[in-house]
Amino acid sequence: MAEFTALIPPTDSPSPAAAGPYPNDLPRPPGEREALERAWKPPRGWRRLSAVNNSQIGLYYIAAAMLFFVLGGVLALIMRVQLATPNSGFVVADTYNQLFTMHGTVMMFLFAVPVVEAVAVFLLPNMLGARDLPFPRLSAYAFWAYAIGGLAFFLTLFWSASPDGGWFMYPPLTGTRFSPGIGADFWLLGIGFIEISAIAGAIELIIGILFTRAPGMTLLRMPVFAWAVLVSAVMIIFAFPAVIAATTLLELERAFDWPFFDPLRGGDPLVWQHLFWFFGHPEVYIIFLPAAGMVSMMVPAMAATPLVGQRAVVVALIGVGAVSFLLWIHHMFTSGVGIVALVMTSVASFVVAIPSGLQVFAWIATFWSGRVRLNTPTLFLLGFHFIFVLGGLTGVMVAVLPFDWQMHDSYFIVAHLHYVLIGGMVFPLFAALYYWFPVLKGTRLSERVGRWAFAMTFCGFNLAFFPMHVSGMLGMPRRVHTYADGLGWNLMNLLSTVGAFVLAAGIALILLDVLRATRKPAGGEGNPWKAGSLEWLPQRSYGVRSIPQVHGTEPLWDDPQLAQQVEQGRWWLPGTVFGGRETLITDMRTARPIQVLRLPSDGWPPLLAALGTAGFFLLLTVQWIFAALLSGLGAIAAIILWTWQLDRAAPSPTAHIGGGVLLPTRPKGRRSHSWWACAILIIVDCTVLASFIYAYVHLSMALEICPPPGSALPSGEWGLAGALLMLAGSVLMLWNTRAKMHLRPEDQSALRGRTALALLCTIGAFGMALSAQLEAGLSPRADGWNASVAMLLAYQGFHLLILSVLGCYLLARSRSGHLRPDARATLDNIALIWHAATLQALVTELVLRLVPFLMT
Incomplete structure (x- = not known):
């Protein structure tokens, strides 16, 4: 490979201005930019459904995740109306059971994990300096499988066919004896293939982060958000298969009477709990880590100073990911597990607070050392710090075994869970909406609306969930559809209901602001926060005009002229080599360019494959076996169709990327x-x-x-x-x-x-x-x-x-x-x-x- 990389500047070279001529000093040939735009031109009209580019799929992904967020929130509001007063008859018990099951399932499986993957799909190629992720059609397939399957699953509510055994679906409650309908089957098969979609997205993100970074962007120079997504995606690879295995076992028990969880026939319900929570507790950190990565990108921009202890923050991200796999018994403290396992898990629950706390102190130190601008993203970041720290403190409390034995399955746990998940992920997500919206439209969201929205969401959230700590300590159990008068829970529940509607109004205000801004023509603010990462370079459907050489952790701060140089095509791969879509593959460790990767164009096979996959699982649930098999065969045919032309030889074994540098186009084996x-x-x-x-x-x-x-x-x-x-x-x-x-x-x-x-x-x-x-x-x-x-x-x-x-x-x-x-x-x-x-x-x-x- 030396002959292809000898002309590439070393990754530890000084700034571009001191390193000598740029790869492309001469004026760019006429028609080069036009050819690049033709190759990356997005489809129009109804053909937009065939798009595979991350700039389109990422937006679809975010929109779908936010739709499920709203739907899950509506279910929560119905439950809060039911619990606002004692002995309420707003909804009956069976309906309430379906509501809390669907609320938890939608929020955990259809919003929390997908939305962080969605933000990553949209932002990471730009942040890494790549034209696109390496498997665009896999991204499209993962999105459509998730969106189609998720909507079909949610619609079961309207046919009284939704599950009612809780989002954790503990057997034997979810066996055929206690759940004889098809609601549990919809959960098992539907969630199973939605998790497959999440795994597909994780593979795409891992390969994209490791192999499509800009030249010179070594692992230590990689943005913290990329590190957070990488750790989270690796966790998905090891955690999500456990829940796929668990759902397979339970569906086999329901469909074919294989008694994995029936203790009367040699089964054990604890098998489900171990498998489910081996996924379930790391999932909390799978959700939190990308949000923490977003915070680590926004805090330096809002403080106008580099992140304090950036390498320590990266190590902390890895530490949280590793320790989280030791915590699954944290949810089983009352299940009769041996005392040694309980003590070890309790210790691990304390240990995980150390790397999490390190990140919090790094963010506070960055704010302290910089010049903070108190705008809407900053307000949401400050709200995140307050709420997440409170959630972390209650997490330490429930890690103490005697306290957990008292609070288990009470509303104290409901409060803790929402402080961690909403404080740790939703508030950073709202900050990200206001911070990165200029990347999409070139203009900022309304600062006035944002401040009102922050006040309403922050106050509404704390009014909704802080009283639940009190009601939980007063003995109110989870998952009850009503309660008697005179137990001391009335005021706490009423306050929680009022707070939930204030929170919902604040969220509605944010979404309306986003919808209003998306209807306006694109502006030209560019980089309003003066941030230093690559996603603030001028972006189009093809990403950046030329892929820059990176020399530090904040490229736009290191070289204030970089945006102009990139737009002039003075860096690598300024056009299209073969008339199609291409990007650079770089070495995993050193980030030296090693290959020009040809990317597929837009097409229908990913959507058709997703339709076939969703049809197979959903039709299997209602026992339309022949139709399910046809759908499965259709999915396989569509996948074969999209892969048939991918392994094709490039017109030339090498390609020019600028500056006289040649790279191979036909990798083999481990180089691929x-x-x-x-x-x-x-x-x-x-x-x-x-x-x-x-x-x-x-x-x-x-x-x-x-x-x-x-x-x-x-x-x-x-x-x-x-x-x-x-x-x-x-x-x-x-x-x-x-x-x-x-x-x-x-x-x-x-x-x-x-x-x-x-x-x-x-x-x-x-x-x-x-x-x-x-x-x-x-x-x-x-x-x-x-x-x-x-x-x-x-x-x-x-x-x-x-x-x-x-x-x-x-x-x-x-x-x-x-x-x-x-x-x-x-x-x-x-x-x-x-x-x-x-x-x-x-x-x-x-x-x-x-x-x-x-x-x-």
């Missing part, structure tokens, strides 16, 4: 960003498998005899034969990717033969495993242990289905001539997935045999 995306997807897959293995181990340890009477494991010969077949298939795929094989036309026939043989080996291995278990008497409905074994086998079967589709796709690519030495990402990525599936099958076989052996 798509290879790394597949590696992250494999981590997600392995985390799901680990969740299923946990369920198997947990249920095995609960048995007096493992396997239980009447059950047995198959003989070792079957397992050994299946393992050898899986290894043979993986070796054949490794043979396909060997260095000496150049994918010449004469090699294609042999490649197809080895691929087909590898697929047969995989099918044979799964057939052996399944036959052996059936011969040993496997009966998933018999007890929880048998069900957990069947789940592990079913997951192997799922991988077989995936490998079958991928194998056929690889054969089709080879047959059509699309698989060549300069376009082999399909082969490299499928081989990587194949090896991972083989390893998972071997680990599953080992665990199935090792656990009973250790139990004897």
Whole structure:
């Protein structure tokens, strides 16, 4: 790669003015900007639905998330009317149960996580100096799956088909005995694929942050918001698979009577709680960390001084993300878990306050050392500090075991949760709306309206939720639809209801201000806050005119002329190389340019794939099996359609990016960003498998005899034969990717033969495993242990289905001539997935045999 990067200035070079000539000192050729604008021209009219560019998808994402925020808020207002007075009959108990379940579900799954991903999709490419994220169609698919599925899920309220078991859906309350309708199924299947959408967005963000930064933007020079989103996205990769596994197990119990959670048949409801809260508590920090990253970007701009202790803040972000995974038992202090686990989780709950507090002190120190402008973003930031610190203090209180035992499932916990989530995420979000709105329209929102909105939201929030601390300590439990007079809760509930409506009025004022401003023509204020990060460069549909070389953490402060230089096309990639959309891929560590990446244009396949995915899960819920299968096949067809042209060779093996610098355009193997995306997807897959293995181990340890009477494991010969077949298939795929094989036309026939043989080996291995278990008497409905074994086998079967589709796709690519030495990402990525599936099958076989052996 040295020949391609020798002319690029080192990342530790001095400022551009001192470093010598810019890459493009000569006047730019005529028509260059026009060609760039044509390549990135957004679709018009109804064709806007086919857009994939982050500037459009990010706005759609934010708008959809805010819509769900409003819908969830309306449900909360209905509940507050019901609780304003004792013995109220505004809504009946069944309706109230649906309301609080849908409120929590909408706010946690359809607003809180999606909105921080939405802001990241919109802002990060500009903040990193990239033209777009590396997988634009994946971003579009993730958005449409979330929006379509979320709206369909919310509409179940109007058909009395919504869930009523709480947003945490604890079994056995959500089993078929106590929840016989389809409401729980809508929650399980709907939320499951919405989480898949969140994971897709997280993969996009991780690869974008690591590989599409501006040249010179090393990890230590990266904006704090990018660090926060990176940590949050990595947490999604490890946390969300647990809830996907949990929802799968519960839906299998409901649909096929596999008793994972039925204690009368060898199941255990605690399996759900462990899996759910392994996702649920890190989710709080998945929501908070990007908001904290936004605060770390806004505070320096409002104080006109660099962030105090920026590297310490980055370390604190990583620390919060790591410690948060130790806290899931924090929600299970009253579930009967052993005292050692309780004490360790309590200690971890105190420890996580240290890095969180470090960030708060860094923000306060930055305000103290700068010249603070008391405008609307600053007011919301100050309100965030006050509310979030109070929420953190009550968090420390509920980390004390005796206090938690008293306050558990009381309104004190409701107050704490909202102080952390609304104070820690919603107030920074409102500050971000006022701070970054000029990036969208070039003009600021109304300062006068913003001050009134802040006063109403701040006062309304505290009036709504602070009294809940008192009512909780007076004994008011959560999730009750009414209460008797004379318990001392009347005044507190009335104050909370009044405060909720004041808060809602303030939020409505903000949204109306945003709607008013979006209808006005774009202005020309540019960078009204005089901020130093790259998103304040002149932006269009293609992002920046040329991608700058970065030399510090605040590029616009380091070089006040940078905006003019970028707009003149004096930096890297000032036009379109091949007439389409492109951006730079940079080294993960050093941020040196290593590749010109061709990006796809707008198209319909992501929307069609999202429609098919949503149709599959939603139709499956109402048991329209044939229609669900058709929708699933349609989704697969749309995904194949959008990927078919992506692995195509560029017209030239190299591309000029300016200053006589040439970069490659045809990466292979680990040099490809798509290879790394597949590696992250494999981590997600392995985390799901680990969740299923946990369920198997947990249920095995609960048995007096493992396997239980009447059950047995198959003989070792079957397992050994299946393992050898899986290894043979993986070796054949490794043979396909060997260095000496150049994918010449004469090699294609042999490649197809080895691929087909590898697929047969995989099918044979799964057939052996399944036959052996059936011969040993496997009966998933018999007890929880048998069900957990069947789940592990079913997951192997799922991988077989995936490998079958991928194998056929690889054969089709080879047959059509699309698989060549300069376009082999399909082969490299499928081989990587194949090896991972083989390893998972071997680990599953080992665990199935090792656990009973250790139990004897």
